[in-house]
Amino acid sequence: MQLDLNGITPKQFLEQYWQKKPLVIRQGFKNFKDLLSAEEMAGLACDEMVESRRVFKANDEWQAEFGPFESYEELGEQDWTLIVQALNNWVPEAEALIQCFDFIPRWRLDDVMVSYATPGGGVGPHIDLYDVFICQGSGRRRWRVGDLGPHKEFAAHPALLHTEAFDPIIDVELLPGDILYLPPGFPHDGVTIEPSMSFSVGYRTASAKDMVSAMADHIIDNDLCNEQIADPDRVISEYSGVVDNTDLERIKQQLFATLDDKLVSEFSGRYLTQSKCELDLPEQPLGFQSLDVTEQIKLQPLIKLGGLRCLYFETSVADGVLYINGEQQQLTAGNEAFIAMLCDTQQLTSADLTPWLDNSQVIEQLTDWVNAGYWYFDDID
Template sequence: MLKLNLADFSLEHFMAHYWQQKPVVIRQGFDHFTDLISPNDLAGLACEEEVESRLVYKKDDQWQAEVGPFESYQRFGKEGWTLVVQAVNHWSPEVAELVKPFAFIPKWRLDDVMISYATPGGGVGPHIDLYDVFICQGSGRRHWRVGDLGEHKQFAAHAALLHTEPFEAIIDVELAPGDILYIPPGFPHEGVALEESMSFSVGFRAKSSCDLLSGLADYVIDKELGKALLSDSKRPICQHQGQINASDFSIIKAQLQAVLDNNTLMADFAGSYLSKTKCALDLQALDEPLAAKEVVNELLAQPLLRTGGLRCLYVDETVTQGVCYIEGERFDFGPACQQAVVALCDNDALSHALLERGLQNPEFVRQLTEWVNAGFWYFQD
């Protein structure tokens, strides 16, 4: 099992002084770290239609980018190119293990584990990310430069590549296997492979206000909520037809605020919206579906494992009613199932003991069986 080693500071110190504030190098954050997937297997994933991947390289000193799937890599030679594959934790249980050491950050903030394989001189160019990332160095070495926050001008080096102009480095290091580089949003950075190498990036993304408002609007429309009309009875006679006066403006704001103040509505929106995965899941539906009794009995013998990347969340506002949100859907099992719902969402491996209260509820057992048969959870054997 991977364990995060912080020799120079505690997790509490990291969260108080580095998280979303400034980058830091964590030397040997993972002892004896080895690649969690081979370059060949990573290249194989990038051949699949469902997997998001891209190749970045230079041609005639101009940046190029191609989007997968890829059939072959021979034409790119042995130097100067990088293969980037998104959400590898969805497809590889070994890679999914890399998420666990970062459990001090909640799952709703997790984006994915992106892996890049680079040949000597390979990289994706200087750029700025809008998410927090822990870059864990696997095999080989890479040279990383990180700049400070500032007014960095960005430009399209290619239609699929947004780069930033040259920057002065506040971090200039080589990463060796097991080293970790943490970079918050907004800090320009660039990594260049010094030799054939692999990097494993655990990303945490926050939604913008624009994203949240757009998602909320879609949710309210889909659920046919927020249909109460603006009310302005007993209003005074209008003196200026083109004016939205202070009183009217207050009514409009109150109309919108009423949606935001509806805690149950907002909890259901947050849980549903944030539990939806961005990339495809590797769901292996059972050829011979299990019966509910078989699932319960099997739980007595072995744990039930969550498929990589599946998002399972609960919100304090509604969890007391046994409500959880899985892959964008709301499930309500009743107050007696609260403990089981929390266990379901907090644990990657589920035992009979963890789910004991829920297993006494026929609806919970029925839904759990449906999830198992669809591949959301699975038994190892």
């Protein structure tokens, strides 16, 4: 699968469009094929581990239901949509789609969402707070996109936040292989013309409020930042009830001093690698030994689990620090090339791992991750 941005480079896209304005990319994918069939998608939505919902109208009122679902016959043949989140957690083929957008770092990735809709189906006019590349699969869908502005939102249903009517700056019919890029804040509405599927690659970050709240929990849980304000150079205060500018600066400095690179990276590494949806992990650790892994890697690549989040920071990778699935992992210093390869690539081949096959700590840690289900061999007898 190869992405064609219609003559512009990824650098130009980031400079001119990313978080700035929408873009229609005609035939961004040549000969695009659905990553799964509608039947396979319906099967996923029957699984209680998979996050799914369907949206439709009943008596001219918007309705939303959450899976798992047992049947779709009662919905008829038009005016409804089925949505499955985190397709990349369950369908390995979704990885190839994500890789096409890897000029944006994975820590910004939310997930790949798949939507199947019958004629007339959609989720209504709404505004998203994340960037998304809507990749049209089979069928056709009409999209209307409005400009930024003070659009009034309202609850069309407890699970559906809609926006009032808007004047479109884009009114387009997407065909298989077409892509619509939408930055946050632009109202949009998609209505299916014929049975169709679309695959949305979404990128989001948490709000400052959510991050600060989670940071506070991290500080409390780990008993950090217990230092108190020191003011040995205090001068006489003329007014006992005032916090003067000097003291305000002391308070600010105490708060800012806590947010050093070490604390921020340790917290955000855990925070950003937490999966929002359940991963397809084994209930019990697998029984691989280090020798099993080293022998098997000679026969086939080791594959990263779909949806697994792992990252490293430039400030700490030389110290052997990385983050996987919400946890900080520690290797010995000097393994930055291994850590980068682990986090940057989806598959580890024998050639990739050759420099580390004699490193017992690296192989033992890798074996632990294989036993946890984070990396796996596709074909084991």
